[in-house]
Amino acid sequence: MASQNLNRPARRGARAPEGDGPLAALAQRYAALEMRAGRLMRRACGPVCAACAKVCCRPEMCRESWESPFLALVRRWSGANAPWSPEQGCLGPQGCLLAAGRPPVCHEFLCQAILAAQPDDAARQRLQDLARLLTRAGQRALGGDHLVEIMTPERLARLKPSRLAARLDQAEERLASLERHWR
Numbered sequence: 722m723a724s725q726n727l728n729r730p731a732r733r734g735a736r737a738p739e740g741d742g743p744l745a746a747l748a749q750r751y752a753a754l755e756m757r758a759g760r761l762m763r764r765a766c767g768p769v770c771a772a773c774a775k776v777c778c779r780p781e782m783c784r785e786s787w788e789s790p791f792l793a794l795v796r797r798w799s800g801a802n803a804p805w806s807p808e809q810g811c812l813g814p815q816g817c818l819l820a821a822g823r824p825p826v827c828h829e830f831l832c833q834a835i836l837a838a839q840p841d842d843a844a845r846q847r848l849q850d851l852a853r854l855l856t857r858a859g860q861r862a863l864g865g866d867h868l869v870e871i872m873t874p875e876r877l878a879r880l881k882p883s884r885l886a887a888r889l890d891q892a893e894e895r896l897a898s899l900e901r902h903w904r
């Protein structure tokens with residue numbers, strides 16, 4: 722059921738955010754959602770990626786995390802930060818160093834090797850659903866623009882917090898359902 726409680730903390734014991742208005746609370750919730758989804762993605766994709774010689778990450782992809790005002794808020798309010806370099810972006814020896822605030826496309830990309838490694842079609846469908854969770858949560862956040870495509874603080878301030886809160890409610894419910902399959 723959709724709740725409009727924008728100040729619901731991102732995790733038990735999380736400090737209620739101050740500043741940045743209701744967007745700070747939403748950024749915390751988004752970060753918590755992203756980290757939960759990331760745990761499942763690592764379980765499903767990690768073994769395949771660990772055995773793969775390709776490098777999918779590109780520094781220019783990481784840049785969205787710094788250029789998008791909302792993703793910057795997510796990094797700020799979740800405490801997730803990572804060094805960025807022109808050569809590596811925020812890719813470290815063990816993978817992405819950014820715990821939250823990654824561009825949604827980083828979660829959405831599933832290569833053929835990962836899809837082929839899933840045990841059956843139902844598992845593939847669940848993984849695709851998981852991969853699109855954040856993309857869907859941010860769709861049409863302001864007019865036709867995705868949440869992370871709102872490129873100025875002034876436009877971000879025009880976002881309707883209740884609309885994003887409802888999208889996060891739906892995403893949290895969907896994620897809870899997906900988590901039951903990974904237990």
Ligand code: SF4
Pocket residue numbers: 769770771773774775776777831832833834835
């Ligand atoms: S996503 Fe696919 S291509 Fe990229 S590192 Fe992982 S297994 Fe390799």
Ligand code: SF4
Pocket residue numbers: 777778779780782783786810811812813816817818819823824827
């Ligand atoms: S997963 Fe991390 S390192 Fe890779 S492109 Fe995305 S932000 Fe950059």
